[in-house]
Amino acid sequence: MIAEAGLAALWLAAGLAAYQFVLMILTLRSRLEVARPMRGVAVVQGVLALVAFAMLLLVFARSDMSVALVFENSNSAKPFIYKVAGAWGNHEGSMLMWVTILAVAGAFVAVFSRRTTERTLITALGSQAILALGFYAFLLIASNPFARLFPTPPDGQGLNPLLQDPGLAFHPPTLYLGYVGLSVAFSFAVGALLTGEVDSRLARAMRPWVLGAWVLLTLGITAGSYWAYYELGWGGYWFWDPVENASLMPWLAATALLHSVNVLAARSALKAWTMMLAVIAFSMSMVGTFLVRSGILTSVHAFAIDPERGTFLLALLAMYVGAAFALFAVRGATLKEGAPFELISRESGLVINNLLLSVVLGIVFLGTLYPLFVEALSGEKLSVGAPYFNSVAGPLALILGLLVGIGPLLSWRRERRPVFKQLTIPALMGASALAITIILAPSIAILPRLGFTVATFLAVASILPLIARNPLRAPLATWGMVVAHFGIAVALSGMAANAAFTSERLGIAKPGDTLSVGPWLVQLQDLTPTAGKNYTATEAELRASRGQGPVTLKPQTRYFSDPPTETNEAAIRTFWNGQLYTVVGKADPSGGWQLRLWWKPFVTLIWAGGGLIALGGALALVGRLWRLRRRRQVSADWRKERYA
Amino acid sequence: MKPKNQRLILASAALIAMLVAVLLAMWGLRSQVSYFYTPAEIASGKAKPGKAVRLGGMVERGSVQRQPDGVTIRFALTDGRARTPVVYRGITPDLFREGSGAVAEGRLQNGTFVADTILAKHDERYMPPELGNLSAEHKAGKTLEK
Numbered sequence: 001m002i003a004e005a006g007l008a009a010l011w012l013a014a015g016l017a018a019y020q021f022v023l024m025i026l027t028l029r030s031r032l033e034v035a036r037p038m039r040g041v042a043v044v045q046g047v048l049a050l051v052a053f054a055m056l057l058l059v060f061a062r063s064d065m066s067v068a069l070v071f072e073n074s075n076s077a078k079p080f081i082y083k084v085a086g087a088w089g090n091h092e093g094s095m096l097m098w099v100t101i102l103a104v105a106g107a108f109v110a111v112f113s114r115r116t117t118e119r120t121l122i123t124a125l126g127s128q129a130i131l132a133l134g135f136y137a138f139l140l141i142a143s144n145p146f147a148r149l150f151p152t153p154p155d156g157q158g159l160n161p162l163l164q165d166p167g168l169a170f171h172p173p174t175l176y177l178g179y180v181g182l183s184v185a186f187s188f189a190v191g192a193l194l195t196g197e198v199d200s201r202l203a204r205a206m207r208p209w210v211l212g213a214w215v216l217l218t219l220g221i222t223a224g225s226y227w228a229y230y231e232l233g234w235g236g237y238w239f240w241d242p243v244e245n246a247s248l249m250p251w252l253a254a255t256a257l258l259h260s261v262n263v264l265a266a267r268s269a270l271k272a273w274t275m276m277l278a279v280i281a282f283s284m285s286m287v288g289t290f291l292v293r294s295g296i297l298t299s300v301h302a303f304a305i306d307p308e309r310g311t312f313l314l315a316l317l318a319m320y321v322g323a324a325f326a327l328f329a330v331r332g333a334t335l336k337e338g339a340p341f342e343l344i345s346r347e348s349g350l351v352i353n354n355l356l357l358s359v360v361l362g363i364v365f366l367g368t369l370y371p372l373f374v375e376a377l378s379g380e381k382l383s384v385g386a387p388y389f390n391s392v393a394g395p396l397a398l399i400l401g402l403l404v405g406i407g408p409l410l411s412w413r414r415e416r417r418p419v420f421k422q423l424t425i426p427a428l429m430g431a432s433a434l435a436i437t438i439i440l441a442p443s444i445a446i447l448p449r450l451g452f453t454v455a456t457f458l459a460v461a462s463i464l465p466l467i468a469r470n471p472l473r474a475p476l477a478t479w480g481m482v483v484a485h486f487g488i489a490v491a492l493s494g495m496a497a498n499a500a501f502t503s504e505r506l507g508i509a510k511p512g513d514t515l516s517v518g519p520w521l522v523q524l525q526d527l528t529p530t531a532g533k534n535y536t537a538t539e540a541e542l543r544a545s546r547g548q549g550p551v552t553l554k555p556q557t558r559y560f561s562d563p564p565t566e567t568n569e570a571a572i573r574t575f576w577n578g579q580l581y582t583v584v585g586k587a588d589p590s591g592g593w594q595l596r597l598w599w600k601p602f603v604t605l606i607w608a609g610g611g612l613i614a615l616g617g618a619l620a621l622v623g624r625l626w627r628l629r630r631r632r633q634v635s636a637d638w639r640k641e642r643y644a
Numbered sequence: 645m646k647p648k649n650q651r652l653i654l655a656s657a658a659l660i661a662m663l664v665a666v667l668l669a670m671w672g673l674r675s676q677v678s679y680f681y682t683p684a685e686i687a688s689g690k691a692k693p694g695k696a697v698r699l700g701g702m703v704e705r706g707s708v709q710r711q712p713d714g715v716t717i718r719f720a721l722t723d724g725r726a727r728t729p730v731v732y733r734g735i736t737p738d739l740f741r742e743g744s745g746a747v748a749e750g751r752l753q754n755g756t757f758v759a760d761t762i763l764a765k766h767d768e769r770y771m772p773p774e775l776g777n778l779s780a781e782h783k784a785g786k787t788l789e790k
Contacts, residue, residue, distance in 0.1 A: 384673065590712075
């Protein structure tokens with residue numbers, strides 16, 4: 001019954017979304033009064049989608065094996081949290097989660113958004129409903145998550161053990177919230193293009209959504225990177241895997257949008273460009289979903305290989321993106337010109353930021369999709385790996401890092417102050433960092449060396465906007481910007497340190513043998529068989545020392561039975577100046593065990609930086625919302641006084 | 645700057661940026677792409693020795709040999725029609741085993757494929773798309789052997 005209730009809720013939600021579409025057309029063709037039910041319908045649609053998703057969680061929590069999806073992706077022996085998380089650890093469930101977030105976001109816009117004109121809002125809600133409608137159709141026609149099995153099998157097939165990790169409970173929902181948060185920016189842009197009301201009010205309505213989505217994307221990418229680092233046991237934090245790129249592309253577009261929407265809000269400039277970016281950002285989210293979920297990629301994320309679904313998703317993607325770009329082509333040129341600005345100004349700085357981000361986005365996009373194009377055209381199979389992305393996007397990222405330090409010091413419209421004088425100290429610090437790396441580490445590669453230089457420059461320069469005024473009185477949004485930009489410097493130095501100073505050791509050891517890696521001596525003490533709830537494992541006990549007292553690490557090799565799989569559980573120990581990363585491999589016929597050891601100086605800075613970037617975004621978001629609330633209160637008080 | 649000129653400058657800047665992106669990408673792709681081959685294609689001499697390529701196939705049963713140093717393994721990848729010997733130094737991935745699909749990244753040297761990385765399928769149900777057709781062919785081959 002639970003599954004049927006979920007399916008019914010899904011059908012009803014789809015019906016309401018179609019109704020919203022009709023309301024939107026009517027509004028555009030006649031008067032606004034027609035669309036009075038719009039907000040209410042959007043809310044009910046959101047609630048129905050939420051009900052459907054709750055029903056799916058329930059069948060997974062109860063291990064109801066008569067539902068095909070539960071049978072295929074769950075097992076009654078799994079720990080409870082992974083039973084629930086398993087609901088979105090598969091194709092159908094994750095698509096249901098996607099559309100649920102889309103619908104709930106629409107409901108939130110309907111309830112809380114008061115900044116744009118009613119007409120733009122109604123159109124935006126209509127656009128959001130059309131997006132949802134396509135994904136409802138996809139679920140109901142091609143991927144019904146509630147399909148039943150008869151006869152009911154005794155137990156399920158289990159979940160990929162790599163996915164049985166706390167990261168799974170957290171990583172996809174975070175990324176999805178980010179992806180779908182961008183759908184609101186997309187819908188606002190479509191709405192405003194249709195009504196022609198692209199102005200600073202629209203930018204202010206859009207901004208919290210862009211900021212929120214961007215914060216979640218940043219967190220999702222950072223968490224995903226750390227997950228891959230400790231779970232895959234390869235010691236890397238970013239592989240330029242197409243699926244990683246699929247999350248990076250919307251992030252790059254959202255970063256550009258985040259900056260240009262500020263120009264639109266503050267100065268009413270960059271109108272067409274901002275609308276374009278809003279369309280691109282969500283298009284990239286959909287490209288990401290398509291790449292990941294259609295099964296055309298080789299990845300742990302590719303759940304099911306079913307050409308029908310891939311084609312359906314591709315058709316949806318082409319329809320939405322095509323329609324949005326067509327709309328932009330027709331209406332973009334009719335937008336009024338924005339406010340003028342000089343060549344050296346905050347606006348120009350942000351334009352350059354946007355252009356560089358777009359170039360990086362273009363490079364990642366081409367590199368990710370090139371193999372697909374070539375295979376479709378000539379049937380030849382090829383892959384584009386890390387060397388391409390590092391050599392092409394790496395230098396651009398460094399240039400961007402330099403400009404991030406300069407941009408915030410410029411003032412709006414026209415620069416009157418001698419900005420470059422302020423940059424003397426950061427520039428000197430950067431130069432001395434360069435000198436120090438040349439003297440102390442003459443043999444490291446050029447890219448990490450420049451990475452240290454830019455990171456040092458940026459770390460100092462990013463704080464200047466706070467020092468220029470009283471830091472305590474600076475608005476929260478300024479604090480957010482400073483924290484985020486400082487976070488970039490932190491992450492950059494972590495990446496440079498990892499690239500320049502990592503030492504790796506691969507060897508074979510019998511109990512009692514010692515291997516060295518970096519400053520560490522690692523001794524294999526013992527090997528013990530052990531077991532978890534649904535796996536057995538061999539655990540190695542390692543004693544590592546470097547001068548002071550030894551530490552113990554216990555990496556494992558795990559064997560899962562449902563489905564039969566082996567995984568390496570790395571043991572990682574964090575110190576203030578780096579991480580010791582250990583993996584135990586397979587037994588050797590001679591009685592030794594494979595050990596793989598890394599000493600990674602300051603690698604943690606990468607994720608600390610990612611966290612700071614997200615924190616900066618969150619501070620800015622809180623600052624904006626706080627200000628909005630206070631302004632509303634003030635105007636309410638003023639009204640009360642006036643009419644008292 | 646007059647608003648009209650400004651729009652023109654912005655539009656051309658955007659165009660130039662896109663052009664730069666495409667040119668940079670083309671330059672990078674020309675030098676950094678690695679092609680995917682099957683053992684049969686290697687046997688027919690399609691891959692140039694020394695160039696970075698990817699090789700995909702099934703790990704031939706009975707071919708995996710660990711070397712005395714404990715961390716180097718030798719095995720053969722096959723697609724049912726030809727086999728390519730592979731040597732790899734490192735811990736093999738979680739799901740690397742005989743009779744199962746794997747992709748090796750590396751280069752061909754004197755008829756042996758020297759792998760830098762080995763990728764295996766992630767779980768029982770998941771199979772790299774590149775190997776999808778292959779396993780069907782391989783299965784067909786196996787039935788023939790019987």
